[in-house]
Amino acid sequence: MSILINKDTRLVVQGVTGSQGLFHTKRMLDYGTNVVGGTRPGKGGEWVLDGKVPVFDTVKIAVQATGANTSVIFVPAAYAPDAILEAADADIKLIICLTEHIPVQDMMRVRKYLDPMGARLVGPNCPGILTPGVSSVGIIPSNIAIPGNVGVVSRSGTLTYEVLYALKELGIGSSTCVGIGGDPINGTNFIDCLQLFEDDPQTDKVVMIGEIGGTDEEKAATFIRENMTKPVFGFIAGKTAPPGKRMGHAGAIVEGGEGTAEEKIKALNAAGVPVASNPEEIAEMIAK
Template sequence: MSILINKETRLLVQGITGNEGLFHTNQMVNYGTNVVGGVTPGKGGEWVLDGKVPVFDSVKIAAEVTGANTSVIFVPARFAADAIFEAADAGIEFIVCITEGVPVKDMMRVRAYIDQLDTRLLGPNCPGLLTPGEAKVGIIPGNIAIPGNVGAVSRSGTLTYEVLYALKQKGMGASTCVGIGGDPVNGTNFVDVLAMFEEDPQTDKIVMLGEIGGTDEEMAAEFIATRMTKPVAAFIAGQTAPPGKRMGHAGAIIQSGSGAAADKIKALEEAGVRVAKHPEELPDLLG
């Protein structure tokens, strides 16, 4: 069991003929992900990866031919919103946008539209997700995690890799790892993923990786305190960040008296979450 992706996932890659799209398609195929097609306007009828994956002109045609239910987006930032709209209009159930630098105004339009549909968006500016031993969608390296019972959710791609590898070194595996991205407006937040892990019978404990900026971690703390029965350990990045300076992600900035690491840590600890001072402490805190 896992959340969001598994061996049954039928994946389309939007922007498959670009350098990033092609490289990561190869990685996903080699991991065992069921990549059923790719989309690049004007290149329909071509094949990539030595004839393994067909290319289509549009998501609508690709979905009709392949039965795809998931899409991953590797297109430049100025085209990302339109790529999300296209996938949603084609009936894709789960859309993962890896692209970084998508304008906030574009994402506001996307959220207003997506929220009216039965479609889930992950990202933008995220590493995607990995269900060890089954499938990976995005750019998380497949070799840094083993199958297990720890659910992982993170705003930071780099921290995700570090913690998954630390868990593996301790012989601890992951059910699914979800990188939600750190942009101010995104498709899936901590609470969304925590709720899925709470319902997943194969996830027994959860690790949560947050960072400064916004209030997502505080909302997660409230959800954990009132709705969750499974133990959660967490780490908050940016504990020494100065106010008013953006750190890494577009959403990682302390401003207007909110978003400080200390406030997030306090809220999580009050919710019963064990908070690590350093990410490598997380496996021991999970027990």
């Protein structure tokens, strides 16, 4: 078992003919992910990666031809909102958007459109999802994680890799790792993932990696206190970040005294979540 992606995942890659799309589609195929097709308007009927992946003009046609149930988006920010809506309208139930720099008003409109449709969006501005040994959707380096019982959910990309790597060094594997992305408005949030891990029989412990900005970690802390029976371990990046400065991610900014690392750590501790002071310490905490 795992969450969100597994051996039944039938993946369509939106933007499969671009350089990033091609490169990572090959990696996903090599990992054993069931990539059933890709899309690129105007190139329907062609094949990429030595005839392994058929290209379709639209997601709708791809779904009809292949029965795809999951999509991953590799298209530039200006076209990504359209790509998300296209996937949802083609009845894709899990949409993973890697694209960064999508305007925030676009994301507000996209979320409002998506919410009543029952489609789940992961991202944008995220590294994707990895279920070690089974399926990889996105760009998380697959050789840094091994199968196991720790669920990982994170707002960051490479910081997540750091934690997966530290876990692996201690021989600890993960059930699924979900990158939810560093934007202020995203799809799936911490609470959604915590609930999925709580319900997943393969997951025994959960690691939650947050960062400064917004109040999602505080809300997650309340959820953990009230609903989680499985132990959760936390890490918050940005203790030394100055207020008012956007630390790379569009969502990582301390504004009007809100969203500081200190407040988040306090909230998590109050919910019984131990918070590590660096990524390697998380692995040590879990090993105990």
